[in-house]
Amino acid sequence: MYCTEVMQSEHDNILSFLDVVRAMCCHVLETKEVDTGDFRKVIEFARNYSDHQHHGKEEKFLFNEMEARLGAMGQNLIRHGMLVEHDLCRGHILDLEAALDLYDAHPDKTVYVLDILEAAEGYATLLTRHIKKENTVVYPFAERSLPAEVVSEINRKVEDFEKETEKQGIQQHYLALRDELKAKYGTVEDQHDLAAAAPLPAGLHKKA
Ligand SMILES: [Fe+2]
Ligand SMILES: [Fe+2]
Structure with a gap:
C-alpha cells in the first residue's frame, strides 16, 4: 500500500530525529548547557514534519477511513488510541515551548532545565512507542481490512499531498534541519531503547 509505505519511511525519519532529541537531552545533562535555539528547532520539526506532514496525512487520509469503515475495532x-496519542505529543511540545520561554527568562532556574528535559524526553518516548504500534498493529490492520477502492483513493490523495509538499521543499527542509542537529549532537542509537523494549499496552495485539 503506497500510503503506508510513505508513512513508514516518514516513521524512519522521525525515529532518527527522536534519537537526536535524546542526544540533545544527554548533552544538557553532561554539560549543563541548554541551547534554547536548538530546542526551538526541535519544536519546528515536531510541528511541521512529525505533526503536519505526517500525523496530518494519517488523520486526513487514512485514519478517517479506518474509523468510518472498520467497525468498533477501527x-x-x-x-x-492513535488520535489521543497525537494530542499527547502536541501537549509535550507545548510544554517544551513553555519551559524554553521560562528558561530564557530565568536561566538560573534549574527547575526549567528539568522541565525542558522532561518535555523533550517524554515526547521522544511517547512518539517512539506510538510509531511502533502503527508499524506493527495499525498499518497492517488497514492494509488487510480496507476495501481496494478505498485504498486506491487514499493512495491517490497521499500521492497528491506528497507531490505538493515536495514542490514546496518541505521534506528536504526538515530533513536538513534534523541532519544539522545530528551533526552537532550525534545520536544515542547504540543505547537502550526504552520504547522498543516496552511491551505494547494490553489489548493491542498483532492480530487486532
Ligand atoms: Fe500517528
Ligand atoms: Fe505515524
Missing part, C-alpha cells in the same frame, strides 16, 4: 484503535 474506532477504538484510532479515536481512543
